[in-house]
Amino acid sequence: xxxxxxxxxxxxxxxxxxxxxxxxxxxxxxxxxxxxxxxxxxxxxxxxxxxxxxxxxxxxxxxxxxxxxxxxxxxxxxxxxxxxxxxxxxxxxxxxxxxxxxxxxxxxxxxxxxxxxxxxxxxxxxxxxxxxxxxxxxxxxxxxxxxxxxxxxxxxxxxxxxxxxxxxxxxxxxxxxxxxxxxxxxxxxxxxxxxxxxxxxxxxxxxxxxxxxxxxxxxxxxxxxxxxxxxxxxxxxxxxx
Ligand code: MN
Numbered sequence: 001x002x003x004x005x006x007x008x009x010x011x012x013x014x015x016x017x018x019x020x021x022x023x024x025x026x027x028x029x030x031x032x033x034x035x036x037x038x039x040x041x042x043x044x045x046x047x048x049x050x051x052x053x054x055x056x057x058x059x060x061x062x063x064x065x066x067x068x069x070x071x072x073x074x075x076x077x078x079x080x081x082x083x084x085x086x087x088x089x090x091x092x093x094x095x096x097x098x099x100x101x102x103x104x105x106x107x108x109x110x111x112x113x114x115x116x117x118x119x120x121x122x123x124x125x126x127x128x129x130x131x132x133x134x135x136x137x138x139x140x141x142x143x144x145x146x147x148x149x150x151x152x153x154x155x156x157x158x159x160x161x162x163x164x165x166x167x168x169x170x171x172x173x174x175x176x177x178x179x180x181x182x183x184x185x186x187x188x189x190x191x192x193x194x195x196x197x198x199x200x201x202x203x204x205x206x207x208x209x210x211x212x213x214x215x216x217x218x219x220x221x222x223x224x225x226x227x228x229x230x231x232x233x234x235x236x237x238x239x240x241x
Contacts, residue, residue, distance in 0.1 A: 002229035007194025040078025040114030067093035115195030
């Protein structure tokens, strides 16, 4: 039995192959897990819990099936799906967890985050993040018809793609000092996040002790998963479970 971690699946109707692969994962390998954590950007675009465009209903059903089979599923907001809310929770029978959260995996305390809040060198993005997380702004946005929300989101994505093209590579990665600070603040030696699409296991030092930061990969290139069982963990692919 293992605890499984995935992130950045970015489910969308544009990539039916990923939707099929993820649904298959929920219906097979995930059923054997102790728990499944999805650390953000499960959906490529979620514009409110009434956003019933494909593949949302199908994936919500598959998540609910997995939860009903007895596997706890915990989902964190990413920067693409931070509008997942209480109605989604109810329909999917999953629990939304805060970013950051500290969880127990076996006897190990682990910090989990999506990762975008640690990209502190990207000040434009951090300003947008702050604005878009404000309750009043969200209420206003969610009050628009779905079509108007989709138009606004498409415009924002166009701007963001253009901005990303012009930014140096390292700005898009997490800031090392922000990582150490978060791990120190939560007093952990293990940290798992996604967002950067740069899967790796990094060893570092936090408060003069050895520590580990595990970065989950995305599902655009590979079905990245972290398999944590007993005392050990392995960053691999779904076929490794
Ligand atoms: Mn992300």
